[in-house]
Amino acid sequence: MNRIEHIALMAHYNQWMNRKVYDAAGTLTDEELALDRKAFFGSILGTLNHLMLGDTVWLKRFAEHPADFSALVPLRTIATPADLKQLAFANLGELSAHRTWLDQLIVDWANSLHESHLDQRLRYHNMRGVGAEKPFFGLLVHFFNHQTHHRGQVTTLLTQAGVDVGTTDLLALID
Structure with missing residues (x-):
């Protein structure tokens, strides 16, 4: 499996x-979803919001890649989150609809990547405004690892x- 195939696999795994x-979360009540469970982002709903916000921040950074990915153009209308702990969506239904849209965008974007994109460096600013420049492929690995980490929570x-x-192993999607 080459790097492009790996990224596409991770995008499908994420979706x-x-x-x-x-x-699974939809089987719980709104109160159960919002209950502070002493996790990094408090509740199940808080953690799911964090994942969506983190993905949005990274995808907006990826949209600044010199390749100017057309699949990421729809993100231009979405504001960059100011806080990764905010509850952008207070109910699961709205969050789920946005997540479905975002996951399809990630799959479409991953399918548009070329090997030559991966070795370029990406300049971006972190949430505190500090500039950084890192290899794009490494940032993609971080992006998907961050998703897996918080979904595990x-x-x-x-x-x-x-x-x-149910089954959560990536192995289920590998031929």
Whole structure:
């Protein structure tokens, strides 16, 4: 598997797992979703919002890549989040609809990448405004790892709430 195939696999894994997580979360009440469970972002809803906000921040940075990815153009109308702990969507239905849209955008964008894009360096600013420049492929690895990390937290919170997400292993998508 080459790097482009790996990124496409991770985009599909992200979409698949988010659908499973959101379906599982949908079995809980609004109160259960908002309950402070002492996680990094408090509740299940808070953690799902963080994931969506983090993805938005990174995708908006990726949209600044010299390749000018057309698949990321729709992000221009979305404001860059000021705080990764904010509750951008207070209910699961609205968050889920946005997540579905964002995940399809990620898949479409991942499918538009070329090997030559991966070795370029990307200049961006972190949330505190400090500039950085890093290899694009490394940033993509971070992007997908961040998703997996926090989805793992959500699946733990769902399990503690009595909801089984089912299989979560990437292995399920590998031929």
